[in-house]
Every structure is written in structure tokens, then in C-alpha cells.
Amino acid sequence: MVTMVVNGVRRDIQAPTDSPLLYVLRNDLELSGPQFGCGLAQCGACSVLLDGKEIRSCTTPLSAAVGKEVTTLEGLPARWAQQKGLSKADAEKTLHPVQEAWIEEQTPLCGFCQNGMMIKATELLERVASPSVAEIKAAFTTSGPSAHLCRCGSYTAIIEAVQRAATTMAKGR
Ligand code: FES
């Protein structure tokens, strides 16, 4: 058995430590945010934050997450609530500004890639408060093992949503 913190909660996992983290999150912990796209670290659909850094959970073994903090799409509201110091009651009514921006900009088309897009956006905005368009493009294309791919072509809407989220986060900090 191994232990890791997932979305702020300590979880004891009984699975082989060479299991892909994605399988553990989806099958053992029933977290359906991260998606199985390519399974080869080539698309970003499966992305999660590991100690705040975006990783591809399809090719990351469970052993790499032992003793660390994993944040999935489901954990973004609580992550933001903690950063803002919200009460537990307020936290339960809160979405992460990235999620709000994605809704307001109506960013998803089929939606399959959008888990990874929001995870990458969160990682970027925690590091760079007001990224330029060039910095946003670089984050989504060169700051991981591969570019985040959207077969529906939602890239323009993603850039606009990141900028909207940056504005909201700047006000909330
Ligand atoms: S499913 Fe993990 S990068 Fe594509």
C-alpha cells in the first residue's frame, strides 16, 4: 500500500506501484477529470498537477506520486479556495477562476482535451500572473513532453479563457 495526497485528502492506494497514475485516479479513486487520450504523453488529455507541476498521468507510474500532492480537475476549486483562504462553506460553492473562465468563454467543443487545458492553464497562472499571448502559446506547446492537442481547434478560445482567468485571479489575490 502507498499513500499520496489527492485533492487535499490523504489517500491510501492498494495498486502495483508501476500502475499508470491515470489508471489509479480513474479506476481506484473514481476521478473522471483526467482522460485517456493517447496513452503516450503526446496529447495532454490526462494531465494533473503533481506538487503543482503539470505531468502526464498516463505515463507517470504511481510510484512517482508516493508522498506527493496530486491535484486533478476535481480538486481545482479546493486548491483556489485554499490559496484565497476561503472558509469550508464558501469553498464548496466556488469554482476555480480557470474553470469559470472556461465556462464564460464557452471554450470546450467536444470537451475531451479540456481537462489538460485547464490543468496547464492553472499551472501557468500560478507561475505567471499575467502571461502574454506568446507566453500562453509557449506554455501549451513547449512546457511539457508534448504540445496539448485539441482536435476540435479550440486554441483561440483557450487563449482568451486564460487571459480572462488571469484577470479574475489577479483581483482575487
Ligand atoms: S493520454 Fe496522456 S498525454 Fe495523451
Ligand code: FES
Ligand atoms: S474540444 Fe474537442 S478535442 Fe479539444
